[in-house]
Amino acid sequence: MLYNSTRDNNAVVESASAIAHGISVEGGLFVPQSIPSLTNEDFQNLKKLDYVGRAQYVFKNFLTDFTDDELKYCTEGAYKGSFDNDKPAPIKSLDDSLNILELWHGPTCAFKDLALQILPYLLTTSASKVSSGKKTVILVATSGDTGKAALEGFKDVKDTEIMVFYPNDGVSAMQQLQMNTQKGENVHVCAINGNFDDAQSGVKTIFTDNAIKEILAKNNMEFSSANSINWGRLAPQIIYYISAYCDLLDKGEDYLKDGFNVVVPTGNFGNILAAYYAKIMGVPINKLICASNSNNVLTDFISTGTYDRNRSFYTTISPSMDILISSNLERMLYELTGHNDKQVSLWQDSLKNEGKYTVTDEVFEKLKEHFYGGFCSEEKTSETIKETFKKYGYLIDTHTAVAVSVYNDYKANTADNRPVLIASTASPYKFANSVLEAIGETVPADEFDAVKLLSEKTNTVIPSPIADLENAKVRFNNVCDKEDMCKVVLDRLGINH
Numbered sequence: 001m002l003y004n005s006t007r008d009n010n011a012v013v014e015s016a017s018a019i020a021h022g023i024s025v026e027g028g029l030f031v032p033q034s035i036p037s038l039t040n041e042d043f044q045n046l047k048k049l050d051y052v053g054r055a056q057y058v059f060k061n062f063l064t065d066f067t068d069d070e071l072k073y074c075t076e077g078a079y080k081g082s083f084d085n086d087k088p089a090p091i092k093s094l095d096d097s098l099n100i101l102e103l104w105h106g107p108t109c110a111f112k113d114l115a116l117q118i119l120p121y122l123l124t125t126s127a128s129k130v131s132s133g134k135k136t137v138i139l140v141a142t143s144g145d146t147g148k149a150a151l152e153g154f155k156d157v158k159d160t161e162i163m164v165f166y167p168n169d170g171v172s173a174m175q176q177l178q179m180n181t182q183k184g185e186n187v188h189v190c191a192i193n194g195n196f197d198d199a200q201s202g203v204k205t206i207f208t209d210n211a212i213k214e215i216l217a218k219n220n221m222e223f224s225s226a227n228s229i230n231w232g233r234l235a236p237q238i239i240y241y242i243s244a245y246c247d248l249l250d251k252g253e254d255y256l257k258d259g260f261n262v263v264v265p266t267g268n269f270g271n272i273l274a275a276y277y278a279k280i281m282g283v284p285i286n287k288l289i290c291a292s293n294s295n296n297v298l299t300d301f302i303s304t305g306t307y308d309r310n311r312s313f314y315t316t317i318s319p320s321m322d323i324l325i326s327s328n329l330e331r332m333l334y335e336l337t338g339h340n341d342k343q344v345s346l347w348q349d350s351l352k353n354e355g356k357y358t359v360t361d362e363v364f365e366k367l368k369e370h371f372y373g374g375f376c377s378e379e380k381t382s383e384t385i386k387e388t389f390k391k392y393g394y395l396i397d398t399h400t401a402v403a404v405s406v407y408n409d410y411k412a413n414t415a416d417n418r419p420v421l422i423a424s425t426a427s428p429y430k431f432a433n434s435v436l437e438a439i440g441e442t443v444p445a446d447e448f449d450a451v452k453l454l455s456e457k458t459n460t461v462i463p464s465p466i467a468d469l470e471n472a473k474v475r476f477n478n479v480c481d482k483e484d485m486c487k488v489v490l491d492r493l494g495i496n497h
């Protein structure tokens with residue numbers, strides 16, 4: 001299996017190189033040249049395996065330059081012992097057709113753990129193949145959850161340094177505390193004055209700056225990315241959709257006879273893109289339902305074919321979806337144009353220069369065939385948390401609530417009653433204040449009082465990674481301007497410049 005860049009079909013690399021470098025030199029993202037398909041026999045085999053086994057089976061198709069031993073080392077290291085009951089992605093069925101894929105049983109209580117627990121293994125294994133001896137510097141822009149999950153995954157990993165930038169006013173108090181208390185000798189955290197898109201474009205600029213790359217090379221270091229632009233982030237996400245399908249097969253032969261729908265609360269388009277790849281591989285997914293909050297740039301794109309980021313940016317109670325530039329959409333465009341690198345480059349240029357582009361009719365038709373887009377207001381998000389708790393006794397976080405709300409609209413608009421799998425992307429305890437408010441409680445001033453009250457009122461258990469934060473020591477409290485991100489990076493690495 002070889003990988004192309006979305007902006008240059010002549011850039012052809014193996015998976016180790018794609019993962020070690022994160023992004024292609026001209027700024028494109030790495031994508032497999034073809035998507036492997038799984039047969040019924042494959043799914044029957046997969047069904048018998050545990051999550052680690054399923055992960056190895058799927059990775060073998062994508063990471064063909066990894067040995068079986070390497071894949072075993074990576075998957076066991078990531079998924080044994082770091083998730084509740086060694087079940088990284090269990091399904092909770094609320095009624096006959098409503099299935100929740102709980103992706104928040106890892107060390108940071110958000111779905112990012114599924115990929116970021118394994119990325120350090122994939123990345124160090126890749127680096128040993130393609131750039132031996134160099135120290136890998138991981139740069140991360142985060143809207144809250146990636147940062148903590150990446151810090152947790154990479155802390156004290158040999159020959160790596162990790163540096164996380166987050167928007168100062170754009171993450172929840174709990175998310176900020178999670179990052180600022182991070183342990184480890186190789187970790188660095190800095191807030192920026194700006195929003196997530198500023199952080200993300202700042203990181204991208206540093207990545208593609210040749211002068212900085214040379215300075216790093218002279219110091220025997222090289223950059224890589226833990227953002228979902230890295231193929232090593234995306235590939236692990238395909239696995240939980242395949243695993244979920246295997247689990248749903250247990251519901252009997254008839255249950256999935258017309259396939260099922262998948263709903264994903266979406267920001268950077270990574271999670272839903274993984275579901276699309278699972279569909280192409282043979283998982284019988286009907287519609288991919290893309291759920292957005294008030295930053296509904298994707299809803300508009302799916303209904304009009306024009307992507308236009310020239311609009312107000314809203315800070316919402318589902319902050320991990322407060323994004324106007326969904327990076328992984330670039331991979332989707334590359335797929336839907338039949339790998340047309342020139343066309344994708346033009347659209348990305350247009351996005352950069354004018355903030356928008358319009359796809360061809362042909363691509364628009366394909367987009368609508370696979371996707372349905374919807375969004376939900378802040379009020380509706382809160383209402384959905386309250387209603388879901390009342391109806392099912394099941395507590396969801398603000399991001400999952402956006403997905404449930406958009407799904408309710410979808411069902412009302414289409415009368416499509418197929419079974420559904422809703423990706424639940426975070427524990428409600430990560431957003432305790434908003435969740436408490438939604439269920440009609442007064443929010444206490446102290447974050448941990450809020451967490452305890454939520455537990456009391458809903459009779460649910462506080463996840464230990466959140467409970468343990470109460471006594472954790474704050475190690476970072478720096479803020480910088482986005483223009484200074486590069487300087488911060490070099491300073492922290494101890495490089496004179």
Ligand SMILES: *Cc1c(COP(=O)(O)O)cnc(C)c1O
Nearest residue numbers: 145267268269270271320425426
């Ligand atoms: C990151 C995140 C999302 C958005 O996922 P994308 O892959 O960026 O679309 C949704 N919910 C939560 C809780 C997240 O952390």
